[in-house]
Amino acid sequence: MKKYLLFFVCISLSGWAQNAAFPTEKVNTILNRIILPTIPAFTIKVTALGAKGDSISNAKPAFDKAMALCKKKNGGTILVPKGVYTLQGPLHFVSNIHLHLEDGAKIRFGSNPKDYPLVLTSWEGTMLYNYSPLIYGIGLENIAITGNGTIDGEAKNTWIKWKPLEKKDQLLSRDMNHQNVPIKERIFGEGHYLRPQLIQFIDSKNILIENVQIEDSPFWCIHLLKSKSITVRGLKYKAFNNNNDGIDPEYASDVLIENISFDNADDNIAIKSGRDHEGRANSATPSQNIVIRNCNFKGLHGVVLGSEMSAGIQNIYVENCKTIGYLKRGIYLKTNADRGGYIKDVFVNNLQLDEVEDALHITSNYHGEGSGYASSISNINFSNILCNKATQTGIVIQGYPDLKIKDIFFNNIHIQWAKNGISSQNAENVVLNEVTIGEKASIPTSVK
Incomplete structure (x- = not known):
């Protein structure tokens, strides 16, 4: 297997600064309720x-x-x-x-x-x-x-x-x-x-x-x-x-x-909001305002949003969590073209992953199923994440050509080893700041 190296600082730092800070005040408002x-x-x-x-x-x-x-x-x-x-x-x-x-x-x-x-x-x-x-x-x-x-x-x-x-x-x-x-x-x-x-x-x-x-x-x-x-x-x-x-x-x-x-x-935590027609009919009651913190993950996936999410999922806050054993995926957002609905306003901060297949995975094409009801995924924020090894892919983003995943922000992400670095299709405004997969690139060597 080859080691893939990526170090990319996006020039859209103003966009990142607007979205990156973990919204502690919003979390506290939820906790107070x-x-x-x-x-x-x-x-x-x-x-x-x-x-x-x-x-x-x-x-x-x-x-x-x-x-x-x-x-x-x-x-x-x-x-x-x-x-x-x-x-x-x-x-x-x-x-x-x-x-x-x-x-x-x-x-x-x-x-x-x-x-x-x-x-x-x-x-x-x-x-x-x-x-x-x-x-x-x-x-x-x-x-x-x-x-x-x-x-x-x-x-x-x-x-x-x-x-x-x-x-x-x-x-x-x-x-x-x-x-x-x-x-x-x-x-x-x-x-x-x-x-x-x-x-x-x-x-x-x-x-x-x-x-x-x-x-x-x-x-x-x-x-x-x-x-x-x-x-x-x-x-x-x-x-x-x-x-x-x-x-x-x-x-x-x-x-x-x-x-x-x-x-x-199976999934350690799986946030859901109904399936397909029935879920969309209940769009007034999305799953929302959920705080996950200080957890140790071990099993299939750490935190999952979907795949039953047709009424929508929003305002999800994950902080200070880590793995204590194998996970297939650390954070997994999954939906398909049967679902409709949306996943938005998700914040993940200070996550430590040991060995996973995929560290951060966002897909609109779960199981390749469905038609007519693509889901919207937007404003997903990852910050301060360390992963030791991704045996498949460090970061995966899979949208649709006519409904792209958008406004995805990565800040201070370090994946020390991955078979593949980033796989991204049909996404827009993906902002990376201080992201490394593999070894951080050093100063370029001179021509000899």
């Missing part, structure tokens, strides 16, 4: 209601009793002491609930689909009725899941076997989306093979998920759908099944994700 949940003082231990942390007994009745008792008290804290608690079915939240897993506590879920009733949910950007996520809530406020315990989807020998069977239902859900089939008629469940998420909250606000360890999800790990005022921090991941995205905010706003140690077999 985020409200942590307020929980009433009432507290109940699940063991007081019959739960046994013996890993065998079905603890779901006790957890359901605790939830009902807290609801009667207008909210409260459900304490889970040390032990392994098996729930044969989902845990459905009500408002004003704090689920706290004490040190050594684990919640593990059974995998009989008949134990999981159909609920309104979403699957890859399309609303439908499917098996309940393992932890689920809709239309709630003031929700907290905290503690140093573990939430285990127990999916590696069960739900994951549906992965090879899901294609027919995946295509059916997309066809329902494209044909505007009423949501009440999009019934999946028995006879279908769409895996449920581990944790999903819909149309909810004032959410805190803190410190717990996430393991072995059937599908996406944490899906925050049509929700706002969200804090996710201090989590640890050991989630290696297919499609085990770490955190998926979708149609979400005012979100803080910080101090996460990712180790999962």
Whole structure:
């Protein structure tokens, strides 16, 4: 393999100076709007209601009793002491609930689909009725899941076997989306093979998920759908099944994700906003005002925007993150000509990548799919990024001839080794300042 060397200082420095500074004031404005949940003082231990942390007994009745008792008290804290608690079915939240897993506590879920009733949910950007996520809530406020315990989807020998069977239902859900089939008629469940998420909250606000360890999800790990005022921090991941995205905010706003140690077999963070026709019909609720900071990335991709992003994604701020192992791509913006919508006003600052295939990748042609609904990508800002090795390409930009990716700014980017330096097609106003791929060029040698 050849080492490619690039050192280019763009003369459009005035354009860069206008766009480069990381907008800390805007970040602070978002953080000031985020409200942590307020929980009433009432507290109940699940063991007081019959739960046994013996890993065998079905603890779901006790957890359901605790939830009902807290609801009667207008909210409260459900304490889970040390032990392994098996729930044969989902845990459905009500408002004003704090689920706290004490040190050594684990919640593990059974995998009989008949134990999981159909609920309104979403699957890859399309609303439908499917098996309940393992932890689920809709239309709630003031929700907290905290503690140093573990939430285990127990999916590696069960739900994951549906992965090879899901294609027919995946295509059916997309066809329902494209044909505007009423949501009440999009019934999946028995006879279908769409895996449920581990944790999903819909149309909810004032959410805190803190410190717990996430393991072995059937599908996406944490899906925050049509929700706002969200804090996710201090989590640890050991989630290696297919499609085990770490955190998926979708149609979400005012979100803080910080101090996460990712180790999962798909996107660490994937920001989404609906798919295709349905997503474009919800353009009034883009995913926006999302702050990601002080995270350790390990898995498939670090931060992804898309590919389901048809309602739009804007005002995304990533800062002070690094890898702790292999990533396929560090920052990945992906859409295609089925999506429409836009990705704009994205700021990435102080990112450290070890070995990746592509360090920074922006594409409007994800999977080469679609027609008629190209997406707009603009005002994307990268600053202070160090990458040790890109086994494929340092920087990739792929737009369309009739809808170019534009206003992309790179400042102080150093990729120490790459098979290929930059691959850019159908882009305009790409500004590079203090960018090196390979070894920095020195003073030219004289002719001898």
